[in-house]
Amino acid sequence: MDKQRPGITVNINGHPRPFTIRRPSEGNQPDEPSGHRPEDRPSADSANDGQPVGHYQVRSFQVSSRQTDENQRTGRQIGEQKMEKQAFDTAKEEEAAALEEADGPIISISEAVQKKKKTGQIRRSWRLPPHVKSLFLAAAIAAVVGMAFGMTMLRLIPKEKAEPSPAAEAMTELTEAGTATGGERAEGVMPRPFSIAVIQAGVYSDTKAAARAAESIEAAGVPVVIAGQKPAALYIAVGADKEGLRAVNDKYRKAVSSTYVKELSFADETKERQLDIVQKGEALYETMAALSAALLAGKGASEEEWQALSKAYGSLEKSEATNNKTVQKYAEALKQAYLALAAYKENEEEALLGKAQQLLLEALSVYMELVPLRS
Structure with missing residues (x-):
């Protein structure tokens, strides 16, 4: 048996431990776990059997080395866990700092879900019911259809022509008369119908009989004129319409027994x-007949009526002259009647109204020579 070498001690964990060098022959043998190898267990039997003390010391050193490796490994794992925990804590602190920098407050996930539910409920409460939506849609469709139908009917129905007022008709006639050449209106343009109202005092077989009846009327101070020859009629007053002459007829009925109002067309x-002169004479004649009849009935005349009379006379004065003797006689009678009315405006003498009516009756008699009565 080999001789025992002097013992070597090594400080392990602050405790001296014996250390021996394993032989190469012993190193080639596999190590068995300490739990299955009885020789690794330190006991009094091994020492008594003659086993060397160094062998026990080597086994104790191996066990201590393994424990040291495990402790080191455990220390490294604990260090790594600490580093991971420190990195996790650092990342969490950075995330919390980033959230604090945001505008909104930090809320939990459960609070966010509850808030979203409440918002959805509020939004749904403002929605219109389905039947209300259908009503709005029906109203919109009805409005569109109605507008389309109305526009179509407006295009299909012809527009009614507005009837011109008497003043517009008079201005049209004056314009058309001014465009006529040679004292005549343009061919194809017909004048408007002309009619007048008169108080008739009888109809006679001829002018002689009518003249004898007219003498008694003149003696009573009533204007009179003979119109026509066979038969011949007596007219004692003239007006624009029959209604305007009824009061005058009542006034003259005391002097003339048989009278009635009629219209001449x-x-x-x-x-x-x-x-041109005849057309403008007709307009002046209507104005003077209406004004004089109203004054004879005891009614007044407004300033507008006098201005209209003056304007109509000025239009007659500007009309073109003609060589027709009958037309000249008709225009002269109109001018004299206007002068009589103008004098009455200044003096308000009733005799001037009678004179104006007499001149208007004479102008009517001459006009009937130019234009026959409508049959």
């Missing part, structure tokens, strides 16, 4: 009526 298609 004249033919349209006559050459003389197309003359």
Whole structure:
């Protein structure tokens, strides 16, 4: 048996431990776990059997080395866990700092879900019910259909022409008369119908009989004129319409026993009526007949009526002259009647009204020579 070498001690964990060098022959043998190798267990039997003390010391050193390796490994794992925990804590602190920098407050996931549910409920509460939506849609469709139908009907139905007022008709006539050449209106343009109201005091077989009846009327101070020849009629007053002459007829009935009011309408298609002076004379005649009849009935005349009379006379004065003697006589009678009315405006003498009516009756008699009565 080999001789025992002197013992070597090594400080392990602050305790001296014996250390021996394993032989190469012993190193080639596999180590068995200490739990299955009885020789690794330190006991009194091994020492008594003659086993060397160094062998026990080597086994104790190996066990201590293994424990040291495990402790080191455990220390490294604990260090790594600490580093991971420190990195996790650092990342968590950075995330918390980033959230604090945001505008909104930090809320939990459960609070966010609850808030979202409440918001959805509020939004749904403001939604219109389905039947209300259908009503709005039906109203919109009805409005569109109604507008389309109305526009279609407006296009299909012809527009009614507005009837011109008397003033517009008079201005149109004056314009058309001004465009006529040679004292005549343009061909194809017919004058408007002309009618007048009169108080008739009888109809006689001829002018002689009518003249004898007219003497008694003149003696009573009533204007009178003979119109026509066979038969011949007596006219004692003239007006624009029958209604305006009823009060005058009541006034004259005391002097003239048999009277009645009638309307005279004249033919349209006559050459003389197309003359400018005749057309403007008709407008002046209507104005003077209406004004004088109203004054005879005791009614007043407004300033507008006098201005209209003056304007109509000025239009007659500007009309073109003609060589027709009958037309000249008709225009002269109109001018004299206007002067009588103008004098009455200044003096208000009733005799001037009678004179104006007499001149208007004479102008009517001459006009009936130019334009026959409508049949």
